Structure formats: C-alpha cells, structure tokens
C-alpha cells in the first residue's frame with residue numbers, strides 16, 4: 001500500500017487521488033479527500049511515511065470503550081423477599097414489575113421430567129418417575145437434582161454447546177471429508193463437565209495443555225480444541241495455504257469460544273470497533289503457530305503400560321551397549337550421529353533406537369496412529385480423485 005519515500009509506487013496514493021479506477025477511494029457516496037489533504041499524505045509518504053511515536057491506533061482508543069462487552073461482570077445486589085435461592089428473588093422481582101404472579105408448583109411427574117430433559121437431554125425412566133413420586137422426604141427435590149447432576153449424561157448434554165464452539169466434527173470437511181478420530185477430545189469435554197473442572201483450568205488445558213509441566217495424555221488431548229479445524233486433503237492443494245487457514249480458524253475458535261469476540265477482523269487491520277489491534281492478533285497467532293505437531297496419539301492404560309515397558313527395555317539395552325562399547329572419540333556412533341536422547345526419552349513414535357526393540361516399539365506406534373486425536377497438517381501426497 002505504502003512504499004516509504006516513493007509516492008509513485010504507493011498504491012494508497014493512487015487510490016485516494018483517484019488515479020486508478022479499480023482502486024478508487026473512497027467508495028461511492030463518500031466525500032473524497034481534498035487536493036490539499038492528498039498533497040499532505042503524498043508529502044508524508046515522500047518523507048518516509050514515519051508514524052509519530054505515541055500515536056494511538058483506533059483500536060487502542062476503543063480500548064477505553066464502555067461497551068458492556070468489555071466491562072467486567074459485577075455481582076448485583078440480591079432483591080429482598082426472603083427467598084432461599086437468589087435466582088428466585090430476581091425472578092419474583094421481575095414478575096412483580098410486570099404485574100405477574102408465579103404459577104403454582106408443577107406436579108411431581110412434570111418436575112422430574114422437566115429436570116431430566118433440562119440437565120440430561122433425556123426423559124426419566126418410569127422407575128425414576130415412580131421413585132420421585134414416592135419419595136416423601138422434605139428434601140426429595142434437592143436429592144433428585146443431585147442425582148441427576150451426578151449422571152454421566154450431564155456432561156454429554158451440556159458439553160454439546162462447548163463442542164459446537166470447538167467446531168467438533170467426526171470428519172475432515174472439504175472435498176474428501178474423510179472420517180477423523182477425535183472422540184478422545186469429545187470425551188475429554190464430557191468428562192471435564194462431569195467432574196466440574198473449573199473454567200480457568202478448562203480453558204488453560206485446551207489452549208496450552210501440552211505446555212503444562214509434566215503434561216498428562218489427558219491434558220494433551222484437551223488441546224484438540226485447537227485442532228478441530230477442517231483439513232483439506234484434496235490433490236493439488238497448497239498444504240501451507242490450508243495450514244494457515246487452520247491457524248486462522250484456531251484464532252477464530254479462541255476469539256468466539258473464549259473471548260466472545262469476532263477477532264478475525266484483525267487478521268487484516270486493527271479491529272474497527274473492538275479494542276483489538278492487528279499486532280495483538282498476530283502476537284497470539286505466533287504463539288499458536290509456534291509448534292511442530294504431528295498427531296497426538298492416545299493410548300489406553302494397557303497400551304501405556306506396554307509402551308513404558310518397551311521403552312524401559314530399550315533404555316536398558318542402550319545402557320548395556322554403551323557400557324560394553326564405551327565411546328572412544330567424536331564419531332563413534334554408526335553414521336557419525338548420536339541418536340537423539342530427547343526423542344527416545346519422551347517415547348515419540350519417531351524414536352531412533354539402535355536395538356532389536358526398535359521394530360517392536362515402532363509397531364506399537366503404528367497400531368495407534370489410526371486412533372490419533374487428529375492430523376494437523378494436510379497431507380500433500382494424497383492422490384487426487
């Protein structure tokens with residue numbers, strides 16, 4: 001747009017001076033800049049297009065915005081009225097304001113059905129209805145709520161909303177739309193709700209679970225949140241283009257799911273209305289773009305045990321070899337290269353080992369890749385249809 005020092009090469013000036021019909025600014029119906037204003041911009045570009053220090057961008061100005069979306073939530077005072085549950089106090093206050101009276105309490109069959117549909121998305125069984133109808137204890141309803149909240153279906157019902165924000169899908173999208181195996185992430189979300197994982201932890205694990213100290217398999221699986229983008233495996237595509245599309249999509253997921261903002265506007269310019277600069281956008285983008293990931297393989301507890309055993313045996317065999325053939329100089333390893341300690345220690349599938357266990361370890365990995373959490377990078381080598 002701007003070539004500092006060269007107005008003749010700066011598209012911006014062509015646009016605002018109306019020299020190029022295709023670029024003509026402003027859009028029809030808006031007042032164009034005066035000759036004098038265009039002249040001043042031209043002089044500014046000729047002088048090197050320097051932005052004065054301390055100049056606030058538009059986004060920085062809107063940061064002072066008092067728009068409700070940027071005000072921290074404040075707990076309101078509970079209306080008086082002697083209700084046990086503050087929510088009831090708020091509802092009663094509003095009903096009073098509109099001159100309405102609360103309905104009488106619903107019968108027990110209706111209550112248990114409503115509760116079950118709300119919290120589990122499923123109707124109660126006839127036995128559950130009977131049990132509640134017969135329960136004459138004064139806290140029967142509270143007990144029912146506790147029982148329903150403890151159901152594993154609770155996470156399935158309420159995890160769905162988050163899975164929508166996480167763009168969860170069982171296939172890759174685009175033309176090939178192959179099935180993908182991401183159920184481990186889906187289950188992680190369901191379990192997170194069922195075990196009441198606090199919201200901050202819920203977000204931390206999904207955005208950077210792999211970076212937590214001694215990250216568990218579960219915490220790595222949580223990052224599936226970022227890896228639910230569509231994957232294009234069509235022949236002839238530019239893989240880097242679609243890797244970038246996936247990166248933008250990750251930003252979008254964080255924006256919409258966590259910040260409640262359409263951050264993608266800042267992909268091309270400072271956000272026009274929200275306090276978000278293009279620089280902020282690409283700072284976060286760089287964080288996400290700064291990893292080398294292949295698949296997150298997910299192992300069952302038995303498989304984890306088997307892998308741990310295999311890697312232990314490999315370590316022992318290697319130590320034994322080193323003891324029997326101590327290094328004598330720089331290039332003592334076959335091929336002149338020492339096997340990477342990092343890869344074999346963390347047990348990655350690419351671990352290069354020098355023992356007869358190598359093949360066994362590899363085949364464990366291979367058998368798991370079919371159930372890996374997902375493939376992040378489109379495969380350029382897939383033949384086109």
Ligand code: HEC
Pocket residue numbers: 262264265266267268269272273
């Ligand atoms: C793919 C890049 C891209 C994205 C994404 C994008 N814009 Fe723009 N936007 C532009 C460009 C380029 C211009 C300048 C238009 C021109 O020169 O005709 C522009 C101009 C504008 C303008 C008018 C110029 C002004 O300063 O008033 C507004 C308003 C605007 N964008 C808002 C948004 C909003 C809101 C979003 C997100 C919903 C968004 N844009 C997303 C590229 C983008």
